[in-house]
Structure formats: structure tokens, C-alpha cells
Amino acid sequence: MIRRNWKIELPLHFMLLPGLILVLLFCYGPMAGILIAFQNFIPVKGLFGSEWVGLDHFRYVYGLPETITVFRNTVVIASMKIVAGLIAPLITALLLNEIGKRLFKRTVQTVIYMPHFLSWVIMAGILLDVLSPTTGIVNAVLDWLGVTKVFFLGNADWFPYVLVGTDVLKEFGFGTIVYLAAITGINPALYEAAVLDGANRWKQTLHITLPGIVPIIILLLTLGLGNVLNAGFDQVFNLYSPSVYSTGDILDTYVYRIGLGNGQYGVATAVGLFKSVISFALISISYFLAYRLANYRIF
Amino acid sequence: MVVKKWKQLALVMLVLALVTVTACSKDNNGEKASNSPSDSPSANASASSSSTTAKQTVPDGPTGKYDPPIELTTVRSVNAGVKFQAGDSLDSNVWTKDFESVLGIKVINKWKVSDQQYQNKMAVTMASGDLPDFMLVDAQQFQILVQAGTIADLTDVYAKYASELTKKSIEEGGGLRLKASTVNGKIMGIPADGGGRDDAHSIYIRTDWLKNVGLEPPKTMDDVIKIATAFTKNDPDKNGKNDTYGLSLDMSLFNGWSGLEGFFNGYHAYPFNPTKGTGTNLNFVKGADGKAAWADVQPEVKTALGKLQELFKAGAIYPEFSVIDGIKSGELVTSNKVGMAFGAFWVPTWPINNMKKDLPGSDWGIYPIVSADDKPVMAQSTGGLPSKYYVVSKESKHPEAPFILLNRYVDKLFSNFDQAYHSVDADGVNYAFHMYPPINGSFAEKNQDAAYAVQDAINSKDPSKLDTEQKQYYDQVEKYRAGDLSLWAAEKLWAPGGSFDVIGQYKKENRIFQSVFTGNPTPTMVAKGPSLRDEEVRTFTSIIMGAKPLDYFDEWVTKWMDSGGKDILDEVNSSGQIQ
């Protein structure tokens, strides 16, 4: 219908201009700083006066025992978050879908969505209290049930699961709404046909609802792939302590500590760059996977 | 149609232009505000050199006035609790006015943040190369700046511009502070703290609990452990519940509050590496071979850790100590849950300052630390070396100006004392003017001397020999004794039986341990200190909690040696700064 025509097309380019300029200035401008990863950066000498060290920082990082730990932690925590962040909202959405009372349904939705809006600074303050082994509510319940108390935030074995659990608690409401919307989009005629065939609610769920939202499940999974190295700086930073570094320290917190805390800018930038490159590869893969599997163009 | 389209395009462009323009105009204003301080001295200088050279006067020694006035930039950390009277701020107060009118120095604060944010903000400032004329940095940042060559050599200006009193405050006690500020024979910074030994630990024990469990103040480490166990198991608060702990501890491990220094010292071990510290302020002992060895890996440390493990197992230590900070461990103590803690002289001022008032019947005793055997106990102090320095940017046009400020400061507070520059109490609020200036100095033994003087005055009932500040303390003690329980801390600091009384005993008997290494953090310490520190914290914590067996200590020692420890020891031993 609309053919390529500069005159018609030009406004589109104009619309992109402001965004492009700002992105070039504030995102691509600082990217020159990536050069620091290859330098022995000395602030007064600046980006172009500092000594070039090639891949020294990368070799140094590669030789550090922490690197492998941190990398493994990041992948493990992020992957668990992606999976748990898919299943919990899915189940909740299916359960909510069975609720008849609109008011109840809406109230539950509103309430479970709420933690999504609290920042991790605030959540952490609250969690420190709630999860305390001596005064916390959670352990009081465990104790009452006859289970041994658990030192959630100080026990390296538990810490990653606590991260996943609290992340799910904060975000599952958000995911629920996405799934609910998808369920609403399923053609009602399918259900009517099933009822005629004598299928009960459970069978309907199994054979109509679930297959109906498979595309979005696949979509969210592939999108999650790009986040495999994002284990959540804000959350970990506000919850961790040295006794759980072995399982809880992630790339972002590590970069922050060695960069700002220890003044090793070159090393910090090198780790950051390494992370970006991998993320870039993953995002590209997920882009093509989503296109292939779900026939969906992310952008 | 076309017109309409262009109208809309124009509108959107206008809005965006506005955004950019306001941003840019802000930009210009901002630039002016933030850059003029560093620019104008040069502008002044060049202006004066071209036209009015004769008129420009600068101080020719420790005193004098800049005319026309100069601007001097710095950055500030604000203790969030410091209060200002109406109209006052960090930018404008009795001190800034004095500096401007008397010295001709207008101090400009390029930024201000709270104490906790200072280190990060400083790191960003350093990395972005936007240094003010002078600033306060920690020991690690000092080292980085020296290596980067961004800060000025102060050797000559120190000799010429620092007043006698300033020099005395910096050099007193053998000049250890000045030595630490000197790199390759050049004075690179002004030490901002250090010189003191007041951080040596005492034992703080609930005296009412002691009575309830029928025990005496400790004479040996075994007594300490007995008390801790009794405080845990014998219901010291008589509430019929098993809800108390014997020994206060938190994630810091080493700290002026709830730290373990005093406990380790009892076993003649002197480790020091706080969880939140820089990882570069380490203790070294002389080994059998005459060389410096790291205090934290000595076998005595293992012995003490074993005792702590037993205490933890017995329930005498809060089970989640490794995730609580000093605030939280303080709360546990004030909520009547913990009855003993090791700590520095200031513990009476925080966190236990209000307990006697808020919890009727409770009281604390302060006791010297004790030995595990018949060898006399030494209390470790890490306060001798500075942990912070004032440094001057190489770009600064007036590297001497900070000394002129410092001279004025010590003169007003330590020579010609002027209450109007120290503090005022109004409407029940204490306005601590002496915390306003951007640079300050002190005399390490000031508090100790005050305590001796106050104790003498109390014993002789004659306060006439006290100076203004000491008289304040004396009055506070008297008020407490007359029944004002809110001044309990004054009694426990200054009066006989107070924390300075205990520390004074260590000092008199020469029972203070200090690291044999007096130099600055070595390159490997700066590079690997923090990650080695984390490993150490992890090791100590897991051993105390019983998650790792005591013998894991030896494994960690080997690991430490291999992952940088050996380099650190080599650097320390070849530094030539071993006492």
C-alpha cells in the first residue's frame, strides 16, 4: 500500500532523531570508557594518556580464583530466577483463572503486584527482619512446625535460594498479570466445545489453557536468556555479607567492589566488558530463537 | 495539510529544543558554579601578575592573609547528626567567616555527602580526575593518589607554613604519623587521625548480671568464658527464659564495639582486619627469625578461635552474628539480651549510653582485658597510624593554604581556646562548631589528659585547674552523680573506673601492642587486601560458627601465603619501616 517514498518516510527518521542523539551522547559517549579495560588507567593522564596494557587485566581476572566462583554464582542464580519466575506466576495465573468472584480476583491481583513497586533498598530492610533466625516470623513458624531454624541470609548453602525466593515474591505478581492476559486471549469457543465433549475444568486447563499460552511461555523463556548474566545487583548488594560471598557474590557486585571500593578501574571494566560481550551474544541468540520458535520479533 | 504537519513537527522540535536548551543553560550555570572555584584562583593569579602584582599579598609563613582573598576548593563528608543553627551551614558558619575575614581564604565545598557515602563519592571524584584543591582520603586512596602522581609534594610548604603548634600536633609521640605520611622522603599528606592508643579494648560487663549469677569480674580468660557461659545459661536477667547471650559479636569481627581484639589479646594474639575495613590496615609481629610476620596467621589466633567456637557452640554468641552490624548488635545489648562486650573507650557514649536510664537496675562495669596464662596481657592498638590523610591536588595554586587553615584551627581550639569556635548549647541542642571546619587537627593524648585532670579534680574536689573543655566533663560527672542519669556516659568516660582510667593503666604499664610495621599499605596490600580480607572474614566466621573445623585455619594460612600473602610479607620486610 505504502511504497518507499522519502517524503513520506522522512518524518519517521525525524522522530528517531532526538532519541538517537541522547543515546549517542549518554550511552555511546561513555563507551569510550571501555578502553579502560585495556589500560593501566590513571585519571590525570586521561583515557588517551594512560599506559596500554593490552589484555593484561583479562589475564589477571582469568587467573583469579574468585572469577570462576562469581561467574558460576551469577549463572546459577540467574537461571534459577528465570525458571522460578516462569513457574510461580504461571501457577498463580491458572489458579486465579479459576476464581469466579471478580472482587476477590482483582484484590489478589492488586496485592500480589504490590511488592514489584518497592525498591530493593526497602525490601532488604524488611527481609533482614522477617528472615532473622531469632526474631523473624519465618523462623518462628518453622520452629512451631518443629523444623530446625535456618539462618537464611548468613548460610551460604541457603543464600542463593533465598535470593530466588525473595525475587519470586517481589516479581511473581507482575508475571501473573502477563499470563492472565494471555489466558484471556484464548478463544472462548474452544472451552465451549470442550464442555460439550464432557471435559471437566482440570482437563480444560490441561488441554486448552496450557497449550494456549505455550507461545508466551516460550517467548518469556527466550527473552530470559538474555538475562542469564543479570542476577540482580540491587537485590544482592542490599542482602549479602562476606559469609555468603562463596555462593552469593555475582558479577555486578564483584565489579562494584573491585572498581569503586578498591580503585582497580581497569580490572573492573574488564570484567564488565566480558559480561557485556556474553550478554550480547545471548541476546542475539534469544532474538533469533524467539523469531524461530514463537515467530515473534522482539524488536 | 502540509502546513499542519510542519506545525506539529515544529512543536515537537520546540519541546525537545527546550529540553536541550534548559539542560544546556543549566549546564552553563552548573559549570560556573562548580568550576569557578578552581578557575578563579588562576584567573586571580594571572590577573594579578599582569596588572596588580604589587598588590597581591600572600602569607609568608604560618600566619598572614591573602589579599585579595583566594578561593580554595574542597569536598566534605557530613556527620548526619551534626546540627546547625538557623542560617548556618557547612558553607557558611563561624569558621568559614573567620577564614574569609582573617585569612582571606574562601573555602568552597564542591560537594558534600554523608559519612557513609564519602568513600564512594571520593572514588568517583578521583577516577574522573576532578580533584578539589585539598581533600580528605583514606589510606588506600592516599596510596592510589601517590602512585598516580596526582597530589602535591608538601615537604617544603610543611616546613615553611605549618605553625609550631600544628607541627607539634602532627609530630608528637615520635613522629609516627608524619612518617606514615611520608613517601620516598616526601611528605605527601597531612595525617588526619592516628597517633592515639585509645582504641585499645576494655571488657564491658553488666554488673547487675554478674551479681545475679554470683560471679566476680574476670581475672583470666577462663573467667571471661565462665561469665559468658553463665550469662547464657543461668538466666542472668531473672526472667525465667533462656533468652540471653554471653558475648556480643557482629559481622565486623574487629571493631571498637563488639570487636574481638580484646578477646584475642587475652591469648596473646593480635589479629586485625575488620570486615568493613580497607583490608590494608594490618598488624605485624616480630617472628622468631627477627622478620615481620602477619599477626593474623599466628598459632595464638587459632587457639582463641577454638575458644570462640566453643562459646558459639554453648550458645553464648548470637547465632546470626555474621549478618548483623554494629547497630544491630548494639540493639541486642540495649534490649537486655547480651551482657558482655569488648570495646574501645567510647562504648559508654554509644551504644550503652542510655541503658542505666531506660532499664532500671542495669549497670555496666569497665574492666581491663585479662590474660589466658601468667604472661601479662597486651592490648592492641591500631590507632597509632593514620587511617586518613588530607592531600593537596598538584593543580592547586596554593598548596600552602590548607596549612594556613590548620594553623588557625589548632590556634583557636588548642592554644587560644575560644568557646565561640568550639560549641554552644542552645535549647537543649548541642551545636558542635568544632566539627564544621574542612580541616582539623588534634592532640592524641588530649582525651587521656582530660581524664587524668578530671579524676584529680574529683578526688580533690577542686576543679579550678581544669580548662574549659575539661570543666565541662567535670560538671557532667557531677550532674550525673547528683542524679541526672542521662549523663551516665560522662561518668564512665572521665571518672575513676571509667574507660580512660582503664586505658591509662595500659599506657602506664606499657601494655599496648602496636604493629611492628609503620609504613603505608604496600602495592600488594592495596591490590589484594580486600579479597584476602573477605577470605579471612569467611574463614574466621565459619570456624566460630562451627561450619568449618578449627584445623581449617591451617588450610587458610597456606592459602593466604599462596594468594598474595607472601608478596605482602616480602614488601613489608623490605620496606625498611619495621620497628
Next chain:
Amino acid sequence: MVQHNAWGRKLFIALNYSLLAAMSLVCLLPLINVLAVSFSSAAAIEGGKVTLWPVEFTTRAYTFVASKKEFLTSMGISVQRVLLGVVVNMLLTILTAYPLSKEITQLRFRTGYAWIFVFTMLFSGGLIPTYMVVREFGLIDSLWSLVLPGAVPIFNVILMLNFFRNLPKELSESAFIDGAGHWQTLWRIIVPLSMPSIATVTLFTIVGHWNEWFQGLIYMNDPIHYPLASYLQTIVVKLDMTQLNDPTALRFLSELNDRALRAAQIFLGMVPVLCVYPFLQRYFMSGIVLGSVKE
């Protein structure tokens, strides 16, 4: 059989209701805890007696907050930041998303443009270089430093462009036949049709700006310029006593350690967001759904 099924169904429904109610409760507990602490006396809090209900009820903390200059100023700054941020972000989101929602046949270099934007989600120069750029533009210590570096929220752009893409093509085509250009189509047809998703994205933007704390700490030169989230971070953060040896400094700090006060400020900091979102929530169902779901 039918009887049994109906019974099972009833049981399921009962369980379902209780389970969902329990879930909601878990999400509410933390909030209630904060609220309870903020209304309790210091002694009760220190004694660890407060869980879900105020102990020794007092409004002391709130009266104190009401007179606390730092809190009120930072709240004002947060409001300004949200207003400015939402205007800038939404304008740019819409302007960027619309062209990108077109096919390559309608917009040359579309893929190139898209990757330019997406690339910034993955690669960044890091904290220090970004700081230096912000400083070069003279934005340090101004509200703009909190808005311009993140002026184009790529994630939201992607959400919007997907929504635009799924609007019926016929609408814009008929507009073009009537002689309208892209500007008119965008403002007259696309934007009004996209109100649900715009409302959703606006909410994300509001919340994002309201909760962001890190930039404030880095870019502001004076605590009185902190937005609320940064200010809250400084009061929630742990104080480090290791390096303090000055009794006066310590006394001042200990006076600040008031949990009820902290709780009250945290709670008040959440209120605006809690107030806004139920109103915008009704748009979510239609807004969030990445259009795609419906094919």
C-alpha cells in the same frame, strides 16, 4: 460420579481461595510490619516485641518526620524528578517506538536503528565514564542528571513498539489514504488507541524514577539535592563505626538510630506509589500484554 466431581470441585475452590488469600497475605506482611514498627514506641522496638501490630502505640515518629526538613525536601525533589522524567521519557518512548514499529519496507535502516538502541541495553561505559560525560554537560547536581542519561528507556520502547505493531494496520492505512502523514497518524490515531499501554509504561516510568537511588548518590553534590530514594538509602544503610574514634561524632550518630523514624520514612516513601498504581492497574490487562499474545 457427578456428585463426587462437584464435591471435589468445591474442595478445590475452597483450597484455591485460601491459597491465594495466603499468597496475598505474604505480600502484605512486610508492609504491615513496617507500619507496625513506625507506630510503636522505641522501647518496644528495641525489645523486639513488634511484629504485625503496633506496641505501645505512638505517632511520635510521624510528628518528627513532619518537621524533618531533609525528608520533605527530598520528597519534593522526587516529585519534580518524576514529573520531568515522565514527560521526557514518555515523549521519547513514543517518538522512538513509533518509527521502529514500522516494517523495513516503510523505514529504511530500521534494523540498524533498532540495534543501535538495543546495543545500549547491553554495553555501557560503566559508572565512571558516564559520570564524566554527565559532568562535561554540566549536569552534575541538577535534576537533569537523573533524567537525561536514561532519557530513552529501551525496555519501554520495545514494549510500546510491540503494542503499536499489533494495532490493526488498516487504521493507519486509511489515515494515509485521507492524506495524513506520520505525525498526524501518530498523534491522532495511534496514541489515542494506545492509551492502555501508555498508561502502563507511564506507571513503570513513575515507579522507576521514584525508586531509583544510585544515580542520586553519585550525581548530587549535596544531600539536600537527593531524591527521596537516595535519602532513604542513606538512612537504611548500615553505619560503619569502625573508623570513628570521636565521642562527639558517635553521640550524634547514635541519636539518628531510631527505627520507628526509619520505618515511618520508608512507609511514607512507599505511599505515593501505592496510591498511583491501583488507578492505573485497570489498564494493565490490555496494556502489558505484549500484544503478540493475541496474534
